Amino acid sequence: MQYDTIIIGAGLSGLAAGIRLAYYDQKVCLLERHTTIGGLNSFYRLRHRDYDVGLHAVTNYAEKGDRSKPLNKLLRQLRLSWDDFALCPQIESSVVFPDCTLRMTNDFELLRSQVAECFPDQADGFNRLVQSIDEFNPFADTEGYLSAREHIRKFLTDPLLENMLFCPILFYSSATPNDLDLRQFVIIFRSILQEGFSRPQEGIRRILRVLVKKFRGEGGELKLRTGVNRILEKNGTAYGVELDNGEVLEGKRILSSAGLVETQRLCEKPFVEEKAATGDISFVESISTLDCSPADLGHHGTVVFFSNQTDFCYERPSTPVDLRSGIICSPNNYQFEEPLEDNKINITALADHQYWLNIDDEEQYQQAKQEHATAMIENAIGIVPDFQNHIIDQDIFTPRTIKKFTGHLNGAVYGSPTKQLSGTTPLDNLYLCGTDQGFLGIIGAMLSGISMANAHCLK
Ligand SMILES: Cc1cc2nc3c(=O)[nH]c(=O)nc-3n(C[C@H](O)[C@H](O)[C@H](O)COP(=O)(O)OP(=O)(O)OC[C@H]3O[C@@H](n4cnc5c(N)ncnc54)[C@H](O)[C@@H]3O)c2cc1C
Structure with a gap:
């Protein structure tokens, strides 16, 4: 089978690139190893409740009709309307340090x-x-x-x-x-800070559903549970992929959102020094479902970034989680027309990926998750009202979860410290998009997919 473009990964960058290329009548195949779409920003259902994997906030908020804003440019490039994402603006976020709080909204x-x-x-x-x-x-x-x-x-x-x-x-x-x-x-x-945060009432599902529908509507082909095992090359030029099941697909161009080192590992010869190019910033997040809304407890903040010390330290910690700082996100605290079905508070902290990846014993892993999530919640009390007695369900993810479901080495949420802004690789016809091309986040990843598709696949 010969495609114009084969895209590795159905995260936000891969989906956006796919729409762009399919719109211009390319024969495009989007390959995703996981059972569902979304990559780092996916969703799941657990014990009869909907969860978003990564969604705290969609960045780059823009009012409908403000044509100069990146969000609206992105929607135009994808031939989508402002209403498609149904974004509701945040209430108010803040940065909380000892003795000082800075509040912020979508009005800079x-x-x-x-x-x-x-x-x-x-x-x-x-x-x-x-x-x-x-x-x-x-x-x-x-x-x-x-x-x-x-x-x-x-x-x-x-x-x-x-x-x-x-x-x-x-x-x-x-x-x-x-x-x-x-x-x-x-x-x-x-x-x-200048444009701000928003969120669809239904969470990331809404955005992903719109993207997939558009991609398929333009004639794109999406294959789930279809991992790429190897990128095929001849004389320095990529010409196809070999799938996990051994099947071969040929393409004039390959666009990979798997990550820099992760993509290199699919190639015959290395092109970056692996240790230096592998990221090590990862997180643990606890997602607590409550029996009442955060607002009922007196918490109205959308996202609270906090540090317990004035000297904010952002690095891989030497402890399983870093309790010196964190993020508290309340998905309920957006300007929704209707209250959300579930009430949630997410607490996120920097984590040592080695600690989490090295636990082999499942029971020990579950215990560690619970123990550290409890410590993260206790640490945040004071900045957020004490909600511990209101928790009716909880899920916790770690660097191990991120690695398992996205393939990102070390569970590195923001990928490699070495970004490839041009998207090119030493192989002709093999390009990078998404996290390791250099644009991050939900909107950033989509912008990356679009710009790499425009630059390398629509020439
Ligand atoms: C916990 C968490 C919270 C976040 N919160 C926010 C937020 O609130 N707001 C925001 O803007 N951003 C947030 N982000 C960041 C945002 O989710 C990412 O920057 C963005 O989704 C990256 O998209 P991507 O397409 O570059 O990569 P990915 O989402 O990593 O997509 C790559 C895809 O490729 C697939 N893949 C990898 N290797 C192969 C292979 N060999 N064969 C086939 N498929 C393969 C993976 O399974 C994955 O689906 C968060 C991320 C995390 C992890």
Whole structure:
């Protein structure tokens, strides 16, 4: 079977790329090893309840009709309407550090006024920083790593404010510890602080359902439970894939969302140094279902990023979970027209992937999950009202879960620290999209799929 493009992975980047290519009449085949779509941002049903794997917030919120915003550009590229995703804006999020809280909504002016109120001597610097971000082109063809911390320090002198701004940005995007590339910092600053958060009432199912329907409607072929075992190449050119069952599919181009090192492992010859290119930032998350809404307990925050110490540390911890900081997300706290069926609070913390991947004994693994999830919840009490007596069900995922269901080595949520912004590989006709191309998150991954499809497969 000869395809125009074979896409490895039916996560958000693969689905978006598939729609784009199928729309332009390409014969496209989307191959997914897992039993369902969505990759890092999927969904499941457990004990009669719906769960989202990864959805805290859809970033890049834009009002309907604001044509200049990335979300609306993305929808146009996918030939979807604003109503298709049915996004409801957040109520209010915050960054909580000892003795200081910064509140934020989808109106950036709230954050600007919060900075002026909490850090009066930094207000001018913050405004100049924002201006520098507004003027910066993160997509310009510049080489080499640019430290975001160095850039920020040209404008801000208070390390507490610096850390409070880095906390949500690192938590929601960074494959590298404690700092990130300025281009990525700018993209994420805009997408989460300036544009903000939203969520469909039905969660990620809504977005995935719309994407699959569109892909199939344009004539794309989706094969679930169909892993790629090997990328076939001849004289430096990729020409097809061998599936886990031994079947061979040929394609003029292969677009892989599996990850940089993960894709390399499908090829005959290595092209990056594996140890350095394998990410190690991962998380444990507890998802608690409650017998009442978080609002009934007095918690109205959508996403709360917190650090128990002023010196925020974002790196692979030396303990199973890092209790110094975390994220508290309440999926109920969006401006929904109707209350959600279930009441949930998710607590997320950085985790040591080696600890979780090395537990062989199933009973021990389950015990460790429970023990550390309880510690994470206890640690968050105070920032969120005590909800422990209201928990009626709980699920917990770890780096092991992420690795098992997405194939990402080390359960690295943000993939490799080495991003391939061009999407090219040493093999002709083999390209990367998604996490390791460099655009992250739900919207970022879709933008990556679209831009790599446009650049390499629609020439
Ligand atoms: C717990 C968690 C919470 C998150 N929360 C948010 C959030 O609130 N907001 C947000 O914007 N982002 C969030 N993210 C990040 C976001 O989910 C990802 O950045 C995005 O989904 C990545 O999409 P992708 O297409 O690049 O990769 P992936 O989702 O990893 O897709 C790759 C796919 O390829 C498949 N695959 C891999 N190897 C093979 C193979 N050999 N053969 C066939 N198939 C293969 C995998 O099974 C997977 O489905 C979260 C992520 C996690 C894990």
